[in-house]
Amino acid sequence: MLSLLLIVVAVVFAFQAIRARGLIASALWLAGVSALTALVLYLYGAHTLAVIELSVGTGLVTVLFVLAINIAGDNPMAAGWIVPLPLAIGVSVLFVLVLGWFVLSALPAPATASGETVFSDIFWQGRGLDVLVQVVLIFSGVLGFLGLLAEVKAPLGGSLAESVTSGRDLELKALEEQLLEEPESPE
Amino acid sequence: MNLSPFTIGLIGVVGLLGVGFYGLLVSRNLIKIVVCLQILAKAALLALVAAGQAAGQIDLGQSLALTVIVADTIVAVMGIALGVQIRRRTGTLDVRKLSSLRG
Amino acid sequence: MVGVLSLLVIGLPWLGAAVIWLAGDRRPRLLHGLAVGFSVLTGLAALAMLPFASSSASVRIPFGGVLGDFSLVPDGLGVFIAAIAAVVGSLAVIFATDYMRGHNEQLSRFYALILFFIGAMVGLGLSGSLLFTFFFWEITAFCSYALISFHNDDPRAVAGGVKALIMTQLGGIGLLAGSLLLYSYQGNYQINQFLANAGTFPAGVLGLMAFGCLVAAAAKSAQVPFHSWLPDAMEAPTPVTALIHAATMVNAGVYLLARFYPAFQGVPGWRLAVMIVGAASALLAGLMAVAADDIKRVLAYSTISQLGFMVYAVGSGAIFASQFHLLSHAIFKALLFLSAGALITSLGTRDLRQMGGLGKKMPFVQAVFVIGALGLVGLPIANGFFSKDLILEGGLAGGPAWLYILMLFSVGVTALYSLRLVRMIFAPQAGNGRGPEPTHDGLPAMRVSLAILAVGTLTSWLVGGPFGRMLATTLPAQHLQAESTWALVGQILVNPFTWVTLAVIALGFSLWAARKYFARPAAVLKPLAESGLGFEWLNRQIVSLTQRAATFLQRFQTGQLNWNVAGILGGLILILILLAGVR
Numbered sequence A: 001m002l003s004l005l006l007i008v009v010a011v012v013f014a015f016q017a018i019r020a021r022g023l024i025a026s027a028l029w030l031a032g033v034s035a036l037t038a039l040v041l042y043l044y045g046a047h048t049l050a051v052i053e054l055s056v057g058t059g060l061v062t063v064l065f066v067l068a069i070n071i072a073g074d075n076p077m078a079a080g081w082i083v084p085l086p087l088a089i090g091v092s093v094l095f096v097l098v099l100g101w102f103v104l105s106a107l108p109a110p111a112t113a114s115g116e117t118v119f120s121d122i123f124w125q126g127r128g129l130d131v132l133v134q135v136v137l138i139f140s141g142v143l144g145f146l147g148l149l150a151e152v153k154a155p156l157g158g159s160l161a162e163s164v165t166s167g168r169d170l171e172l173k174a175l176e177e178q179l180l181e182e183p184e185s186p187e
Numbered sequence B: 001m002n003l004s005p006f007t008i009g010l011i012g013v014v015g016l017l018g019v020g021f022y023g024l025l026v027s028r029n030l031i032k033i034v035v036c037l038q039i040l041a042k043a044a045l046l047a048l049v050a051a052g053q054a055a056g057q058i059d060l061g062q063s064l065a066l067t068v069i070v071a072d073t074i075v076a077v078m079g080i081a082l083g084v085q086i087r088r089r090t091g092t093l094d095v096r097k098l099s100s101l102r103g
Numbered sequence C: 001m002v003g004v005l006s007l008l009v010i011g012l013p014w015l016g017a018a019v020i021w022l023a024g025d026r027r028p029r030l031l032h033g034l035a036v037g038f039s040v041l042t043g044l045a046a047l048a049m050l051p052f053a054s055s056s057a058s059v060r061i062p063f064g065g066v067l068g069d070f071s072l073v074p075d076g077l078g079v080f081i082a083a084i085a086a087v088v089g090s091l092a093v094i095f096a097t098d099y100m101r102g103h104n105e106q107l108s109r110f111y112a113l114i115l116f117f118i119g120a121m122v123g124l125g126l127s128g129s130l131l132f133t134f135f136f137w138e139i140t141a142f143c144s145y146a147l148i149s150f151h152n153d154d155p156r157a158v159a160g161g162v163k164a165l166i167m168t169q170l171g172g173i174g175l176l177a178g179s180l181l182l183y184s185y186q187g188n189y190q191i192n193q194f195l196a197n198a199g200t201f202p203a204g205v206l207g208l209m210a211f212g213c214l215v216a217a218a219a220k221s222a223q224v225p226f227h228s229w230l231p232d233a234m235e236a237p238t239p240v241t242a243l244i245h246a247a248t249m250v251n252a253g254v255y256l257l258a259r260f261y262p263a264f265q266g267v268p269g270w271r272l273a274v275m276i277v278g279a280a281s282a283l284l285a286g287l288m289a290v291a292a293d294d295i296k297r298v299l300a301y302s303t304i305s306q307l308g309f310m311v312y313a314v315g316s317g318a319i320f321a322s323q324f325h326l327l328s329h330a331i332f333k334a335l336l337f338l339s340a341g342a343l344i345t346s347l348g349t350r351d352l353r354q355m356g357g358l359g360k361k362m363p364f365v366q367a368v369f370v371i372g373a374l375g376l377v378g379l380p381i382a383n384g385f386f387s388k389d390l391i392l393e394g395g396l397a398g399g400p401a402w403l404y405i406l407m408l409f410s411v412g413v414t415a416l417y418s419l420r421l422v423r424m425i426f427a428p429q430a431g432n433g434r435g436p437e438p439t440h441d442g443l444p445a446m447r448v449s450l451a452i453l454a455v456g457t458l459t460s461w462l463v464g465g466p467f468g469r470m471l472a473t474t475l476p477a478q479h480l481q482a483e484s485t486w487a488l489v490g491q492i493l494v495n496p497f498t499w500v501t502l503a504v505i506a507l508g509f510s511l512w513a514a515r516k517y518f519a520r521p522a523a524v525l526k527p528l529a530e531s532g533l534g535f536e537w538l539n540r541q542i543v544s545l546t547q548r549a550a551t552f553l554q555r556f557q558t559g560q561l562n563w564n565v566a567g568i569l570g571g572l573i574l575i576l577i578l579l580a581g582v583r
Helices: A002-019 A023-044 A047-072 A085-104 A119-126 A128-148 A159-164 A168-179 B005-026 B030-055 B058-090 C002-023 C028-052 C076-099 C107-126 C130-148 C155-186 C191-200 C203-220 C229-235 C238-247 C251-264 C270-291 C295-316 C319-347 C363-377 C383-398 C401-426 C444-474 C485-494 C496-513 C515-530 C532-554 C561-582
Strands: C059-062 C069-072
Touching: A002 A023, A002 B005, A002 B030, A023 A047, A023 B005, A023 B030, A047 A168, A047 B030, A047 B058, A085 B005, A085 C561, A119 A128, A119 B058, A128 B058, A168 B058, B005 B030, B005 C561, B030 B058, C002 C028, C002 C059, C002 C069, C002 C076, C002 C107, C028 C076, C028 C107, C076 C107, C076 C238, C076 C251, C076 C319, C076 C444, C107 C130, C107 C238, C107 C251, C130 C155, C130 C191, C130 C229, C130 C238, C155 C191, C155 C203, C155 C229, C191 C251, C203 C251, C203 C270, C229 C238, C229 C295, C238 C295, C238 C319, C251 C295, C251 C319, C270 C295, C270 C401, C270 C515, C295 C319, C295 C383, C295 C401, C319 C363, C319 C383, C319 C444, C363 C383, C363 C401, C363 C444, C383 C401, C383 C444, C383 C485, C383 C496, C401 C496, C444 C485, C496 C515
Parallel strands: none
Antiparallel strands: C059 C069
16 A cells, blocks of 8 residues: 555656746656655565665756756746647546556456575576666767767857847856866867 | 555556656656656656566566666766757757757 | 579579679770670570479578578479570670670679679579569569669659659569468468469458459559550660560569469459450550650560560460460560660661661661561561460450450551551661661671571570470479470461461551551541550659648648657557557
């Protein structure tokens, strides 16, 4: 029952994350969702995973968001949705109903635990290829991150920038230079 | 209705997926989009672990879920980096204005 | 032994293509020599396979899983198609060494594509697995496109190539669908197994496969209503036209129909549909040939018409007759196209109205062209006579009489446009000296190919008996009966309908002689024939419809993330509903 309560609260937190006005608030609600998920994972018996999820999902990702919001700025957006709100609500509810029906109409019989397994054995030996994949992912992610955040000398053709901005570039550049004082990477 | 732990987990999965997709439909800020992607990732984690527990192979479920965490964190990182870069070049994070891939 | 030969006959031209492509364009004489060498070797290897034809697979390489076994079955049909492709291919390459003189840029691309094509065509004939037949089919379609648009700075050539590609590929989809259906009901792609067990397939599936096969064959062999790509493909260099669009690739459709005839003959309506497609093509294309003024277009329409004869023969059950005519047609049509190539390089024009009176100035070309025309018309000294009469006999025995009368009419039309062609080019009183002067009467390499093909036109009917025996012994599913050459000849000469055919031919000739009296109706009908009898308009409608649908669908690509997600979500809901429904 505790898991059910935690899950319901997590769903509510997630909904709040979407509805939040500011981006920092949104990131904090997300951190709450991550923490609750980690608790639920622990209650399921996935102890190692819960710890990892707590540190990565709640800690690392939230810090990343805060960093990004600092760089990108927390300006409020103009109101108005692209997809009309009733349609969005309708499609999401329909999706939940269909998925719920699909999933809950064919529940498997509970199986017994297949002996004592050690997580590290399964992770490093049984799913060794996954470890390799993760290493490659992390490596490429870091490279991509550095590449994407590199300073560019000259802007692009300018048409997209011109059609959208109105002089915020100068402010932004000053702010960036202020924040990113330590050299992040060579070009 | 019997509420086995697996069923509870599935309720969580369906709920988080629904909220996450609703957020993707409704959010206009690029950073919020990344937040919604993270919500979807939590749902995936729950699904894997719940299935692992129901099948009696919790450690296998954990291993797979760990890969999901790594992958989704990298996705969040890339999304944020893209968002920052877009903000620098076009000055806005509003997806309504970022539609140059029009047909 | 046969296994080695089968692999050689595909591998040699492909090796040659790779070698030539790597050799580059700097030494044209080396390229000419390499191309001729490889193609002649392939021709010899293919001919060497003829005595060893058998109905069991000579090569079998398992590719496992979905791809099945790659098998080469050198049965009568297979080695026959392979021999034609290789031999006519080598003659076309020999001709091309003189034709391409002065076009040394990208010569390596030209020869490499031709050799690549020869290997693929041979593979198509020999393949015993329907999936690999499809692969070879696609390779020939690609080579055809690349060679038609060989002069890719000419927009008409490129347009012709693209049109050929699109129309034949639509047929290729039918072939792929057929092979997948075969796999799902049989577990593998082996054609011989299918032919033996066709009766065990459910009737609906067999019908679907049969008509899919007809569509694929009609598109590839340029039959009505998929014929309009062939006249536009005449932008290709003439050796290419002779090889691909007269002797080999367009015969792939007829080959497909003949090979699968035992399986599909029981499908209700299939045989009649095949016969109608053949007869319609024969007649309509013949009428269009009477009106055309470009020498290659006339020959293109003539090819469509003759292929119609072959398709008609398959539909009526006369498989041997259709293959025999395929042999005759490959030889005399290649001869006609190559002589047209000699004319074109000598005069610099393709327009018939600018030719005339060339009989005295180009005696060699006139002689071989007339021999080819004799084969086309079907006069008793050339091979066309025997094969065409066998077709008509078979058609009368196996099909309705009204179709036979239409075919007879087509024979007359054939005589008409052939005589028109010969007279407009060579007759002393035709033309009024306005046309260009010929610069040569067939260059040496051209003469070699032309002479060999002319001899072939006059003598290939002699192999009728052994050919029939080879087909009968190696194609058990077809239940063919073999007879010796002289028995066949006797049969033809004794048949009263042969004389009817000859009379119709004479009638066709006389129509040309009396053409002054038909000048007024001819002038009215000519624009209709030139526009392809309405099929060009149909093609343009289909193209504009596709473009309008694409423009309409563009509106759904908003480029906005939220709408894209909505689309993804909608699709996901649909899939879930489908999956839940299936469960």
